[in-house]
Amino acid sequence: MIITNELTKRFESTLAVDRLTLEVHDGEIFGFLGPNGAGKTTTLRMLSALIGPTSGKARVAGYELGAQDREIRRHVGILTETPGLYDRLSAERNLAFFAQLYEVEDVAGQVERYLRLLGLWERRGDEAGTFSKGMRQKLAIARAMLHEPQVLFLDEPTSGLDPEAAHLVRDFIADLKQEGRTIFLCTHNLDEADRLCDRIGVFNTRLLALDTPAALRRQLYGRASVFHLRQLLPSHADVVRGLGFVHSVQAVENKLVVTLDDPEAQNPAIVRALVEAGAEIQFVGELRRTLEDVYLRLVGNEGRKPSSS
Amino acid sequence: MRKMWIIARKEWSEVFKNRMVLFTVAFMPLMLTALPLIILSQIRSSGDMGGMSLADLPSGFSQMCAGLTGGECAQYYFVSSFMLLFMILPLAIPATIASYSIVGEKTTRTLEPLLATPITTLELLAGKAVGAAIPAILATWGSFLVFAGGAMLMSISRSVVGRLLDPLWLMAVFVVGPLLAVAAVSVAVMVSSRVTDPRVAEQLSVLVILPLIGLFAGNMTGLIIINDTLILWMTGVMVVVDAILFSFAVRLFRRESILTRWK
Numbered sequence: 001m002i003i004t005n006e007l008t009k010r011f012e013s014t015l016a017v018d019r020l021t022l023e024v025h026d027g028e029i030f031g032f033l034g035p036n037g038a039g040k041t042t043t044l045r046m047l048s049a050l051i052g053p054t055s056g057k058a059r060v061a062g063y064e065l066g067a068q069d070r071e072i073r074r075h076v077g078i079l080t081e082t083p084g085l086y087d088r089l090s091a092e093r094n095l096a097f098f099a100q101l102y103e104v105e106d107v108a109g110q111v112e113r114y115l116r117l118l119g120l121w122e123r124r125g126d127e128a129g130t131f132s133k134g135m136r137q138k139l140a141i142a143r144a145m146l147h148e149p150q151v152l153f154l155d156e157p158t159s160g161l162d163p164e165a166a167h168l169v170r171d172f173i174a175d176l177k178q179e180g181r182t183i184f185l186c187t188h189n190l191d192e193a194d195r196l197c198d199r200i201g202v203f204n205t206r207l208l209a210l211d212t213p214a215a216l217r218r219q220l221y222g223r224a225s226v227f228h229l230r231q232l233l234p235s236h237a238d239v240v241r242g243l244g245f246v247h248s249v250q251a252v253e254n255k256l257v258v259t260l261d262d263p264e265a266q267n268p269a270i271v272r273a274l275v276e277a278g279a280e281i282q283f284v285g286e287l288r289r290t291l292e293d294v295y296l297r298l299v300g301n302e303g304r305k306p307s308s309s
Numbered sequence: 310m311r312k313m314w315i316i317a318r319k320e321w322s323e324v325f326k327n328r329m330v331l332f333t334v335a336f337m338p339l340m341l342t343a344l345p346l347i348i349l350s351q352i353r354s355s356g357d358m359g360g361m362s363l364a365d366l367p368s369g370f371s372q373m374c375a376g377l378t379g380g381e382c383a384q385y386y387f388v389s390s391f392m393l394l395f396m397i398l399p400l401a402i403p404a405t406i407a408s409y410s411i412v413g414e415k416t417t418r419t420l421e422p423l424l425a426t427p428i429t430t431l432e433l434l435a436g437k438a439v440g441a442a443i444p445a446i447l448a449t450w451g452s453f454l455v456f457a458g459g460a461m462l463m464s465i466s467r468s469v470v471g472r473l474l475d476p477l478w479l480m481a482v483f484v485v486g487p488l489l490a491v492a493a494v495s496v497a498v499m500v501s502s503r504v505t506d507p508r509v510a511e512q513l514s515v516l517v518i519l520p521l522i523g524l525f526a527g528n529m530t531g532l533i534i535i536n537d538t539l540i541l542w543m544t545g546v547m548v549v550v551d552a553i554l555f556s557f558a559v560r561l562f563r564r565e566s567i568l569t570r571w572k
Binding site: 011020042045046050051052070071078080082083084085086087088089093098100101102103140143168289 | 312315319322324326327416417418422423424425427428429496564565568569
């Protein structure tokens with residue numbers, strides 16, 4: 001649904017996007033993560049045909065960027081970083097205006113549908129300027145959806161929202177995936193990206209990594225099991241190190257963190273070795289690296305202690 | 310062009326809730342209509358013009374007073390100078406509306422979602438232009454009609470009324486006026502494409518009325534006489550100028566620059 005090939009954007013002497021090549025599949029929620037100033041919004045603006053690339057190519061919703069920009073804009077919806085609503089117009093009037101520009105056939109019907117879907121129908125006659133931040137964000141999401149776009153670009157959809165509103169928006173995004181829409185999600189909320197996204201791309205002017213969250217964790221940190229013991233003795237660590245399939249063993253308080261390839265198959269052997277060495281095992285778990293660990297390692301900040309499940 | 314009207318209707322819904330715009334659209338026509346009527350009324354009640362002769366007036370103007378007495382010609386002379394104000398209205402009002410309309414979109418962050426729709430730059434700017442020009446034109450025509458009614462009541466003679474409402478001024482108000490409005494909007498669009506503050510855009514755009522001010526001063530001093538020939542020339546020139554200015558305005562409106570450089 002979105003294919004880019006060496007997509008590049010330069011603003012005078014500043015290289016904002018460097019040869020971005022990626023593919024977002026139909027019906028996928030794709031997370032696009034990166035630090036401030038990484039070029040995420042610039043990428044989003046290029047893919048939604050708001051600005052043109054310096055070089056490279058892209059196809060969005062089946063249309064060629066640069067040659068079919070109007071068609072791209074007809075078939076994509078965008079939630080910009082700030083809602084950008086007409087404060088002096090009512091919610092209903094705001095949506096009706098954009099529905100007309102998007103050539104929606106049943107303007108009144110679509111406006112009502114999305115106002116109801118996002119819980120704004122009762123406030124349809126109120127000026128958008130009187131809305132809370134969460135309501136403005138929901139209204140902006142409704143605006144992005146009115147013309148039933150195949151592709152949605154969402155730039156920080158839950159930014160600044162309270163937990164309840166953020167939860168509602170995340171559920172809404174998950175529902176959109178069930179409808180088969182393709183969603184390109186820019187977010188700083190790594191937990192949100194971990195929960196929602198099928199794949200993520202970590203970006204800092206250029207693409208640093210692209211894969212599922214689980215695969216990225218494995219690629220960067222491998223897999224590890226954590227054995228919680230009643231009392232950890234040096235001999236316990238030595239016994240585990242002696243097993244040929246173990247890559248590394250780290251003793252942390254009363255825990256042994258063991259790096260290995262296949263915990264499901266190899267944990268029983270470790271448990272047997274520890275029990276034979278006199279260890280009392282309280283429980284065994286897998287060490288789960290967070291997406292934050294992955295992200296920080298990729299963009300260059302290491303040294304955080306891992307969290308375990 | 311359907312989208313042009315969609316934009317224009319949205320402008321009318323929104324821009325007039327801005328007090329500065331509302332003040333300009335409401336107060337300026339009132340003031341510029343009241344001035345010539347007050348002068349007419351004063352001239353009529355004072356009777357001072359009765360003793361004036363054509364020799365007391367600029368020679369170029371007195372040539373236009375065939376069939377009028379000196380006093381009637383003097384009344385016609387003073388009031389016709391203020392008729393130019395009905396040509397300033399279609400310049401000043403659209404400049405205010407268009408400035409807030411375009412730069413205001415950027416400052417309120419509504420321009421990006423608007424440009425994300427499949428609307429062309431021509432449709433967008435034409436909509437903004439129509440949204441700004443039509444209220445100004447209607448305000449001007451309305452003011453002129455009020456003036457015409459008042460003039461019939463306050464002029465010292467029907468001859469003066471006939472001169473004030475002759476085809477010369479009707480053409481100036483109903484033909485040249487709208488052409489001036491389009492020029493003002495085009496200038497406002499060009500300025501708004503470059504500046505980032507609505508008030509700066511408004512102040513720069515309103516400079517477009519300087520040529521009319523010069524015409525006003527020239528007419529008052531007798532250096533320039535507003536006659537049929539001048540009005541016809543203005544009509545022809547404005548048609549060409551409008552076409553050039555609007556096409557310039559569309560070319561100068563750089564979506565990418567406006568989106569990425571304005572903060």
